[in-house]
Amino acid sequence: MALRSGFVSIVGRPNAGKSTLLNALLGQKIAIVTHKPQTTRTRIQGVLELPLRKKSKTDPGRPMAQVVLVDTPGVHKPDTQLDKRMMQEVHDALESRDVVLFLVDATHRLHGDEVMDEKPVKTLGQHRRKMSKAEDDFALQLVKKLDCPVILVLNKIDALPKTVLLPLIAHWSSLHDFADVIPISARKKQGLELLLDKVVSRLPEGQRYFPKEQLTDQPERFLVAELIREKILLLTGEEVPYATAVVIEKFEEPASMRKGRDGKLPVTKISAAIYCERAGQKAILIGKQGTMLKQIGTAARKDIESLLGTRVFLELFVKIEDEWRAKRGFVEELDWRRQLEQLAELQSRQNREDSEEDEDELDEVFADEEEYDESDEDDEAEGESEED
Ligand SMILES: Nc1nc2c(ncn2[C@@H]2O[C@H](COP(=O)(O)OP(=O)(O)OP(=O)(O)O)[C@@H](O)[C@H]2O)c(=O)[nH]1
Numbered sequence: 001m002a003l004r005s006g007f008v009s010i011v012g013r014p015n016a017g018k019s020t021l022l023n024a025l026l027g028q029k030i031a032i033v034t035h036k037p038q039t040t041r042t043r044i045q046g047v048l049e050l051p052l053r054k055k056s057k058t059d060p061g062r063p064m065a066q067v068v069l070v071d072t073p074g075v076h077k078p079d080t081q082l083d084k085r086m087m088q089e090v091h092d093a094l095e096s097r098d099v100v101l102f103l104v105d106a107t108h109r110l111h112g113d114e115v116m117d118e119k120p121v122k123t124l125g126q127h128r129r130k131m132s133k134a135e136d137d138f139a140l141q142l143v144k145k146l147d148c149p150v151i152l153v154l155n156k157i158d159a160l161p162k163t164v165l166l167p168l169i170a171h172w173s174s175l176h177d178f179a180d181v182i183p184i185s186a187r188k189k190q191g192l193e194l195l196l197d198k199v200v201s202r203l204p205e206g207q208r209y210f211p212k213e214q215l216t217d218q219p220e221r222f223l224v225a226e227l228i229r230e231k232i233l234l235l236t237g238e239e240v241p242y243a244t245a246v247v248i249e250k251f252e253e254p255a256s257m258r259k260g261r262d263g264k265l266p267v268t269k270i271s272a273a274i275y276c277e278r279a280g281q282k283a284i285l286i287g288k289q290g291t292m293l294k295q296i297g298t299a300a301r302k303d304i305e306s307l308l309g310t311r312v313f314l315e316l317f318v319k320i321e322d323e324w325r326a327k328r329g330f331v332e333e334l335d336w337r338r339q340l341e342q343l344a345e346l347q348s349r350q351n352r353e354d355s356e357e358d359e360d361e362l363d364e365v366f367a368d369e370e371e372y373d374e375s376d377e378d379d380e381a382e383g384e385s386e387e388d
């Protein structure tokens with residue numbers, strides 16, 4: 001059977017479990033996960049290689065495939081420039097795709113009764129359900145416009161009684177003509193094989209988009225920044241996590257990956273700037289006598305060390321950039337694809353300067369040689385004159 005390949009975008013409201021699903025399918029953590037909504041800010045591609053599964057009496061089999069999974073930020077109504085950027089990332093992921101997984105948090109239950117729209121909201125629970133319905137509706141509008149197969153994935157089934165599953169499937173199926181409906185638990189890795197079978201069956205035959213051994217398009221440097229942001233999301237509350245961005249300013253890999261004579265692993269030196277919007281947020285991020293920053297650093301360093309397979313020297317700085325979420329230029333600078341381009345430009349400029357310096361040095365060497373030659377000639381002349 002020929003290889004199947006294609007792009008599969010995972011979309012849905014914030015906190016539905018999109019990044020958890022990406023990590024679960026890949027068997028590795030390439031996207032950060034927290035209980036807070038709007039954790040993911042940029043789309044991330046994860047490359048999944050699936051070997052051929054042969055047909056048998058009980059198994060229809062599955063062709064060999066390369067599935068490029070694209071995790072996206074949660075669909076929400078944009079407010080700030082950052083929100084707009086995040087939604088742009090969702091739109092980009094929906095533009096170049098073969099299949100879309102529309103992920104729904106099944107624990108949000110059946111909130112689709114129209115009566116709720118008319119009833120005045122009295123309790124916090126009612127308010128949450130109403131918000132949740134609005135968010136799901138908003139996300140659904142986005143996928144309704146697509147012309148590719150959209151698979152409805154009901155996530156978090158580990159956290160709900162089986163009896164609610166059928167009414168939930170019926171409810172969602174009435175809202176859109178989904179290509180398939182698959183209940184899963186991304187956290188417990190339940191239902192994933194069936195989901196992959198359905199995905200692969202809808203991918204076209206084609207070539208690999210990425211080399212076989214590539215896991216993601218996101219360079220380590222940026223995953224490191226994400227891991228730091230994850231710890232901030234987990235350790236701080238209120239507005240702070242949302243007003244925070246992390247930029248890697250220095251990333252010095254060790255010259256060799258070999259252990260030293262003392263048996264210790266080599267060291268990667270990393271400096272990161274944590275941007276926030278106000279002095280009060282900076283104070284929270286630093287904490288009393290630097291305790292919060294230390295906690296963030298220690299937690300992040302452990303994860304980064306296991307990611308890189310080296311020891312890590314991590315420096316964190318907190319900087320204030322007034323209302324950065326409202327600044328388009330600043331938000332765009334945060335995009336790792338853009339940063340990567342800038343780094344490549346910087347590198348090629350440096351290479352050019354280095355080679356120009358080398359040329360200058362060569363000129364000097366030639367000049368020295370010329371001088372040497374001249375002096376040689378002088379010597380000879382002298383010699384000659386002496387001989388004379
Ligand atoms: N019980 C349960 N929890 C889950 C499951 N999948 C994800 N979660 C939890 O749901 C929360 C959100 O998960 P994420 O993967 O960050 O969700 P997301 O959709 O990527 O969220 P955003 O990036 O904010 O859009 C985390 O606390 C996860 O542990 C699941 O299958 N079962």
Ligand SMILES: [Mg+2]
Nearest residue numbers: 018019039040
């Ligand atoms: Mg996410």
